[in-house]
Amino acid sequence: MAHPYRRDSTPPEPPARLSEAERLGSLRVVRRVDRRTVVRPLVMAALLFAFIAGVGAAGGFHGFLVSLPFGLAAFALLAASPLRRRDLRIEVHENGVVVHRGRRRAAVVFDDVDEVWFDLDPVSTPTETLAILRAFKLVDHDGVAHVVPLQVEHADDLARLIIRRCSLSLAADAEKALRAGETLTFGRVRIDAKGISVGNSRAEWSKLRLVRMQPGCISFFRAQTVIPWRTVAFDKVPHPTVFVKLVQSLAHRIESTTTTPR
Template sequence: MQPHPFRQPAERPAAPPEEQRLGELRSVHGQRRHAALFHAARGALLLMFTSIIGAVIAGWRGFSLSLPFGIAGFAVLAAAALRHRGLRIELYEHGLVVARREGCEAVVFDDVDEVWFDLDRSSTPFGRFIFLRAIRLVEHSGQRRTVPVEVADGQEVARWVLQRCSRPLLDEARRAVKEGGVLTFGQVRLDAEGIAIRELRIAWAELSLVRLQSGRVVFFRGQTVFPWRTVDLDSVPHPTVFARLVAERAPRMEHDEVWAAWTG
């Protein structure tokens, strides 16, 4: 069975300039008021934790060896805060504008072919946390755009992009699967009978549980303790469409409420 193209870019006549296609302004989202403080605090925590671990394991020698790594991590997080200085996201009916200190970049939703998550995986002494840092957009032309969501009410920015760029594809994807097509999401292929993750394939009926959690979809076979396979949501295009299709086919589904909201 030949793979069904997930989406065929439509042929369009010459379009007017992007600014004329954006439509009505909906909202403006500036940099979070305490964004720099948050990154600095997280960096300080990383620096402290790295140094303490080094000292516990190998005394002061370990402390001196681990300190540079902690400082490097702190510098990376501080740079992230500085990078977003002056950031502003303008949401429009048919697109958005990413405004930075060095200039503005407009994106029209009709030009977007693929949507990808950019996830921030952070490990701290209190556990592992995953945040949606940005949404990466790939246009039909191949042009790549990054939309940071680390702004005031960034969840609304992400939700609007997903609603306009990914949500309209869900019915098309459902129809393709129902008609016997195979949909390809990166290294994952799924159809009405089952799912293939890289080289291994399994029928939907053979799955004992599928769990949506912390930026990934976890598949269990025969038991619910050790995963059969895991798919990170930042490794597939249109991750919300992918997660929804899996949820509709899985015989048993569990989910983290926060991440279920992104796929809902």
């Protein structure tokens, strides 16, 4: 596996000339679409359509006809996404996954993955804001991005597998590189043993007053602990789980309002 966050990363060795089936390995389990992620949005779409049509009908037949296109448009907008994934299923193999969407098929071998990106969806509740992991974007050696949605049964198990095989396997090598004085690059963010750079701005670890782990992001505070110097969203850096572990090992004062991204 390549190390895209390494400045001196070398291209991976070309894989042996095996068939796709041989590289994927044996089939372990099939994860089918979680029907709740299809039914609930469709019910909400139907209720919204009924509400709009009902408001129009209150004005008589003419009002109903006027409201009908708006109701249909609202239903189509809300129903399009769940209808597209109704045939989703993911085959989990020993060394990769195969994503099926109807007749479309996309296979990803874990050893071909260079970058793991999160697709996060912020969800607000009366008591807190959460960051829900909706999908992975896995970028292979050729720069091709493969989306692995998580609207399937036992999605947590699938997410943990992908993170373990494609990201966490890099963590020990990343920590070793830092100790050797290397700079590791995560998109616009660069970290080394002495400090962190976000874009063109840099802060030494010793000068940071606080690092706060929040749902979907990390905030870095330099002169005070009210307004962050910089905030890095987990969906804006590759291998966010590796990034978080490195920050936790380097920062002097850490406050957490959430758990480490799964």
